[in-house]
Amino acid sequence: MEKCLYDGKVLYAYQVLRDFEFEQKIRKCQTLTCCDCGASVFFRHGKQRAECFAHRHKEKCRYGDYCKKQSDIFKFIQRQLAPIMEKIATKHGFQLEEDVVIIQDHYTAFVIKTSSKKYAVDIIDYAATSSTLEKRKNLYEEQGYLYLQITVDKDVEEKPFSEREMAYFPVKFILNKSLNNTAIVIDEVQRKWSIYILDKTDLSEGVSGNPSWLENDTLAMPISIDEIDINSSGFYSLDSYKAYLDFCTQRKNRRESWFKAEHDHKNRQRKLAEESCKLAELVTQATMQQRETDEKAEIRRIHKLSGGYVGTKVRGEYEIFTLEQIATNRPSRNWLNEYTQQDFESYISEMQQFKYFGARMLFAKMCFITPMEISILLNLWSTLKTSDPQTADAIEFLMCKAGIHF
Ligand SMILES: [Zn+2]
Structure with missing residues (x-):
């Protein structure tokens, strides 16, 4: 006792x-x-x-029965805390009592009080259940006491942890229900003291996933038991309170860097997507250019072998027309617009590439040609005679067949 x-x-x-x-x-x-x-x-x-x-x-x-039933760790805690509580009481001018009956069938380990303020301190070991704690809190409050607890745990946490993962109910209960979200905990075997403080600030808005700074919302740090004091919210220690403020700042800072990193990551992704899109476009362009070059070479080769102008591919084979064949196929009526210099140039360029379509369009035009068009055509033709005599000859042949006299 x-x-x-x-x-x-x-x-x-x-x-x-x-x-x-x-x-x-x-x-x-x-x-x-x-x-x-x-x-x-x-x-x-x-x-x-x-x-x-x-x-x-x-x-x-x-009282004798109550003392006999106490666990070793319970007795150890009460003995360790007695001088601490006495120091706190003296400092604040409180009156201290041990083993006091405030609520029925229960001895409160420590009571410290003045005429205006009363604290009931319970030692919570494995004998306490969740419903007991809820019940006691209500009963103490009815009596005008602020309920404080010292808890035993199997293993004390050594670094910040997630309150959601704290399985031991009494600690969870204190972290959430005490005014300062602070738990004083002793390791059952090693008898080391720790303090846990829950940071209840909601930092989850706009955050996806569970980054560690969001998940780990509870500070855990070892303390020397004689550092603890009591204020209007409950237990605290100066060092741990400072550490807690740092912890909160760190979480906020890590949140900011997280958002920045997310933002940078998204930007990088977007840039990569844009770049790969551009690359794909370039590849397509290159493929098309290659196809065009191959086609031109193929047409030139066919022309060299056959001397004809090359039409479309039918069942894998190009159609080939001789100039004679092209000139035979006269249009029955004038179905073409008036040609500009550009039109002539474009069809002549096709002829230079030995394409049937250019030759055929030029011949059709030649059959129904205006004096203005003749002058453009002759002009181009005379230039070609020096730069590309072969095409100039072909055009001359078509002009003769069309009946253009020059
Ligand atoms: Zn007795």
Whole structure:
């Protein structure tokens, strides 16, 4: 038991060891009594066992039963916290009590209070269930207490983690329901203290996926237990509070760089797409040019072999017409517009490439030609006589057949 009555006042076990003479006195004292049943108790403190009070005889006592049922880790925490709570109480001018019955059938490990403010501190080990915690919170609040908890966990977290992945209910409960979203946690085996603080700022807007800075919303860091203090929101430590502010800033900064990287990535993707589109266009152009070059070469080859002008491809074979054949096929009426210099040039160019269509169109025009057109044609023809005598001769042949006299 943490406390007993001595000279009509509450005496705590941890207070006894502070003064050797006082300890000797309490060890011999026969008038210590149980706070609950009033039976005689004594002080004990061995190598194995932490200091405490115990009934001299087996008694049916609610407080005695409660103390017997406590787990080792529970006792360890209460013993470690006692001087810390005393320090906090002294600093703020609070009154401190241990093992107080505020809500029915439950001993509150520590109560610190002034006339205006009251805190109930519970130690939460594996005996506590989720519904117990909810119930207790409501009961404490009804009594005007702010509910604070110290929790035990199997493994304390060492780096920022996702609150959503925190499976241990009491810690989750505190992170979400305490005013400052802060949990003080002790590792069950290693007995190391940590503080967790949840950053509840919603940073998810416009973010796709679960980047680590978004996912890990809870700061975790080791603390020395005597750093902790209490303010109007609950437990905190100066160092961890500073670290928490840094943590929040870091998350915001990482969010900004994430957006920037996303933006850059999209731009890069867009540029790549544009470039590959351009490349594809170039390839198509090159293919078409190659096809044209091949076709020209093929037509030139056919002309060289046959001396004819080459028409369209029919079933894989080019049609071939001699100048004689072209000149035989006279149009029955004038179905062509008036030709400009450009029209003549374009059909002459086709003839230079030995294409049937150019020759045929020129001949058709020659059959129904105006004086203006004749003058353009003759002009071009006389230039060709020097630059391309072969085509000039072919045109001359067609003009003769059409009946143009010059
Ligand atoms: Zn008792």
